[in-house]
Amino acid sequence: MASQTILQGSVLSFTGTPFEGEPGDAVQVHEAVVVSGQHIAALGDLEQLQAAYPEADVVHHGNKVIIAGFVDAHVHYPQTAMIASWGKRLIDWLNTYTFPEEMKFADRAYADDIAGRYLDLTAAHGTTTMCSFATIHPESVDAFFSAAQARGQRVVTGKTCMDRNAPEGLRDTAQSAYDQSKALLQRWHGVDRLEYAITPRFSPTSTPDQLEAMGALWAEHPDCLMQTHLSEQTDEIEWVRGLFPDARDYLDTYEAFGLLGGRGLYGHAIHLELRERDQLREHGAALVHCPTSNTFIGSGLFDMAGLMAEGQRIGLATDTGGGSSFSMLRTMAAAYEVGQLRGVPLHAAQLLWLATVGSARSLRMDDKIGNLAPGMEADLIVLDLASTPAISQRSAVADDLWEAVFPTIMMGDDRAIAEVWINGQRR
Structure with missing residues (x-):
């Protein structure tokens, strides 16, 4: 049986394109994601995923954001x-x-x-x-x-x-x-x-x-x-x-x-x-x-x-x-x-x-990579939204997820990358 890991955090999964309608409406935010072997097995509520995958290791990332690599x-x-x-x-x-x-x-x-x-x-x-x-x-x-x-x-x-x-x-x-x-x-x-x-x-x-x-x-x-x-x-x-x-x-x-x-x-x-x-x-x-x-x-x-x-x-x-x-x-x-x-x-x-x-x-690979969804390949990263003092003080007063993420986009570097998974393996 493939090794399984549950990653807890703000897990972002795109359900549509943010260039049509309200950008935020194209994203679903989950509490956790399950990595099973080389693929994403599930996304959802942390407690439910722990019940469904009792053998899985659980890694808590707090309020960090988990997205596709x-x-x-x-x-x-x-x-x-x-x-x-x-x-x-x-x-x-x-x-x-x-x-x-x-x-x-x-x-x-x-x-x-x-x-x-x-x-x-x-x-x-x-x-x-x-x-x-x-x-x-x-x-x-x-x-x-x-x-x-x-x-x-x-x-x-x-x-x-x-x-x-x-x-x-x-x-x-x-x-x-x-x-x-x-x-x-x-x-x-x-x-x-x-x-x-x-x-x-x-x-x-x-x-x-x-x-x-x-x-x-x-x-x-x-x-x-x-x-x-x-x-x-x-x-x-x-x-x-x-x-x-x-x-x-x-x-x-x-x-x-x-x-x-x-x-x-x-x-x-x-x-x-x-x-x-x-x-x-x-x-x-x-x-x-x-x-x-x-x-x-x-x-x-x-x-x-x-x-x-x-x-x-x-x-x-x-x-x-x-x-x-x-x-x-x-x-x-x-x-x-x-x-x-x-x-x-x-x-x-x-x-x-x-x-x-x-x-x-x-790259015609969106059926394999680029998003977090069941069956996708397990390439993902964990973003620290407080990786530097300047970013941290701005994200701390954000009113919503996007306002919290934006300072990392504008001022972030490799310090913002808390964890990298490639092909189901933590780098």
Whole structure:
């Protein structure tokens, strides 16, 4: 029989989307949750759960909040060591910081070190699942999947494909990108809790031949995710327009090669044209909001309210290391600030939903992770709403749960993460 643990606290379970109607109405608060083996068995009244699971250990968390582990829908684990690098726009930033660091991942030992470091740092911040770009090196994919597999984590990654506009040593070819991606996919996809994502970095670093090859690979393996970047900065969009003069818009540089679909993840998506918005919605593709990155390198302000209102599928992400934090709490705070700048402040329930259910929906994993409900995988975290004196004094005078949670979203860090459970195991 699977080991069972009852966790007592304010257990938050989403029963709907907080972007429709009153945000708080989409959340049900329970007294406790039962972890049985690798899954959530039940939620409800503490006494009733103790009676139903008499053999279970009980862990009391008082007035702490228990929620699903955070899901980070767009990261670059190879950029861990150069996070918070000063002062460049996207293209200069890639050439100055990113590409030199990614060159190091031809060395499997270095890739192993950074993969383990990244997963430890993010777990400390309450992130239990992420979708990461690797580098062009197959070793970088093997390192990340191996580290996640050892930790029992549900993760996604893929070999980043680039055959132009990148330095010598960071370029592959259309054929080698296809061959290596296919071999990695066949080795890892669906093993334990691992999923492969076909990963052209973005249109400027892939020739039409490579984009066509990636589209062909996705058509052969439609159960895989496909991740890339879209409309992050205005000068990037101009660059794309020059490289693809016949394309209707930036999205068309993917669409024309079979790289638009419901299992597609499009990072940033800030400066979208109307046709692009219509096509993304029609295909059920996911747009991934990366607010700390968008402000850190000056990209622009994501239209959360407008895109949500038109029915887009939206996730939230740190975009490490263009993003300036490993923390999804800090990312939620930045999303709130971006919303304020656009005149639409986000409710605490909406922010938590984006970092859990929303991102899980983007990854097409919301039947497994991102929420606390019977049968879901047991990835969960315990939030301390009094983790620092500043947060504690504010939450102490809160009138309701959301007012108590909000200071932790705005000012919290890894100290707010009291406990992390991954795959039914306490970390």
